[in-house]
Amino acid sequence: MKSVSRFVLALMAGTMMGSAAYAQEAPIRIALMTDLAGPTADYGGQGGMEAIKMAVEDIGGSINGRPVEIAFIDHQNKPDIAVTKAREAYDNGTDMIINLSNSAAALGVMEIAKAKNKVVIVTGAGSSKITGDACSPNTVHFAFNAYSLSNAPVEALTRAGDDDWFLIVSDFAYGLSVEGAVTGAVDQAGGKVVGTVKHPAFMATDFSSYALQAISSGAKVIGLSNSSSDTTNSIRALKEFGLGDDQKMVAFTLLINEIHGLGIDQASGLVYATAFYWDRTEATREWSKRFYERVGKMPNMVNAGDYSGTLHYLRAVEAAGTSDADKVLEKMHEMPVNDMFAENGRVREDGMMVHDMYLVQVKTPEESKYPWDYLNVLETIPAEKAFVPLEQSECPLVAKD
Amino acid sequence: MTEIFGVPAQVLYGQLLLGLVNGSFYALLSLGLSVIFGLLNIVNFAHGTMYMVGAFLAYVLLSPLGLNYWWALALVPVLAAGIGIFIERTVLKRIYGLDNIYGLLVTFALTMIIEGVVRVYFGVSGLRYPVPQALTGMLDLGFMRLPIYRVWVIVAALGLCLLTWAIIERTRLGATLRAGTENPKLVQAFGVNVPMLVTLVFGWGVGLAAFAGVLAAPLMQLTPQIGHSIIITVFGVVVIGGMGSILGSILTGLALGLLEGVAKVYYPEASSTVIFVVMILVLLVRPHGLFGKQ
Structure with missing residues (x-):
């Protein structure tokens, strides 16, 4: 009898551990896709990577008990590579892709995100088409456009x-x-x-x-x-x-x-x-100095947009209680954007995050x-x-x- | 105001003068490319990269080491030649017997590798190299104000081109070189060390490219791509002038610089393609180039 109860206890402990392990196995996956080392690396590269990491750290590394995982994808400024890698990433469980320097790459990935119903946040490209005739319910455009x-x-x-x-x-x-x-x-x-x-x-x-x-x-x-x-x-x-x-x-x-x-x-x-100047307010200065310590240069508007976009996405996931794209996008449109980058920014129907x-x-x-x-x-x-x-x-x- | 085909004469003169400055760079670079092809039979795609390396070496000498422009002008070609000789001895030497295409592939690979390394260390935003103090200021020519530094570029580039031409065409060393490419076995039989000559020629060619890089450094933002954008044009120049022809390269370089200048006045959109249009025409009429031998 004693041995049986021990067995049951062990089994229960096992299932509990199992469910805890299960919770950790379902992370929120976000990916920075950009020119990591090529001629437009100022629009992404090292600065973009650190900006995303800072956003995840600032929100505590996990949301509703789910850890946030970051991947870095180099699209080498080639739209075809961007599209292929985006499809691969979304198929492997990535919930959101951010940055997409290079307008052609951004427009291509937007199509994939729409087909697979995932989230894409454009910060590194400026074509007016992104929120113009090519706009998509799955796209949010941060930072700037032409x-x-x-x-x-x-x-x-x-x-x-x-x-x-x-x-x-x-x-x-x-x-x-x-x-x-x-x-x-x-x-x-x-x-x-x-x-x-x-x-x-x-x-x-x-x-x-x-x-x-x-x-x-x-x-x-x-x-x-x-x-x-x-x-x-x-x-x-x-x-x-x-x-x-x-x-x-x-x-x-x-x-x-x-x-x-x-x-x-x-x-x-x-x-x-x-869209951003590091020395504008107390909040921008504080954030930018942290950024400087990590990257060795002051952040530009794309770096700041990467941070703000990631933070806004993660807050929306938190509020929605799920990483399901429809619900998260609904929250992203609903919630104002308030951080060091934007004061009272909001995401319009066309996907543009409008801010000063x-x-x-x-x-x-x-x-x-x-x-x-x-x-x-x-x-x-x-x-x-x-x-x-x-x-x-x-x-x-x-x-x- | 006098007008020439609807363009004020002043504007045209200004553009022609700027065309001459660019032409000097084309001449200097195509000369090196041509010498290397003539004597080594290698189509050196990495030539533009060595121009870029020259500019970055000048930058490194200046900011961490404190050696000014004139030092750079003297030291950088020697340093770059050293790099070139190392590459020739370790890599190119192995492919001399093979088809031209292998040389092109290997040097293209070198371009990618060297550019990648420079990009990792110096980034892509562009670095700035100041114009040396002695050459700042402008000359008022009446029809335009020309920065003195640009005048110096024409003088220095053409001077070096003529020196190279004189060495190869007018000295005993040059004669040996030419003979060595014509018939290496025979020249070797006379006791001349041909492989060493070839190495030296490659070093000289790379040195010329690096010299052009130092000359160009104060004129533009230094990014790893600068070699990339100029080398295609320079290939065009060499093809038009005739691969292996020294005087041909110099004259064609200058002439095409001027032609670009004219294009920039009358139809700027064509300025980047006009050289290649000429190239196609020349290839149709004289496949070996204007100054090339059969």
């Missing part, structure tokens, strides 16, 4: 009387879509585009001819409708060939890492819009007092003005009256 980066600077400068523009345009999809957005915004604000010059994307290292044409046009503002090394090389060339004192430079896609690489004397005076954007200007070398002290925040662009109004949205999910 509209939010181009509209505000154009509006602010034209309002201040800098109303004739010359554009240096990168001759590929993103550059042209920014050109379109800028031209529209300039017209609307009552200014005019006096000239444009197109250059091959990511192939030219010599921007002197374009700079010369821009400077000699005499336009009050020179707008850079390009990105990454094309933007920084344009800025250098404009400075080298003697940008006039009465001429301003505006960039439409710039990360703080690029200002760091250029040096503040080259970039000073440059105006652009950003900031119009910033690069400081002069004299104004900069400590490392990474690069920007003056000129004005805060309220969420409702920073993003394309819903009534103009091309997203089929937006109910039209």
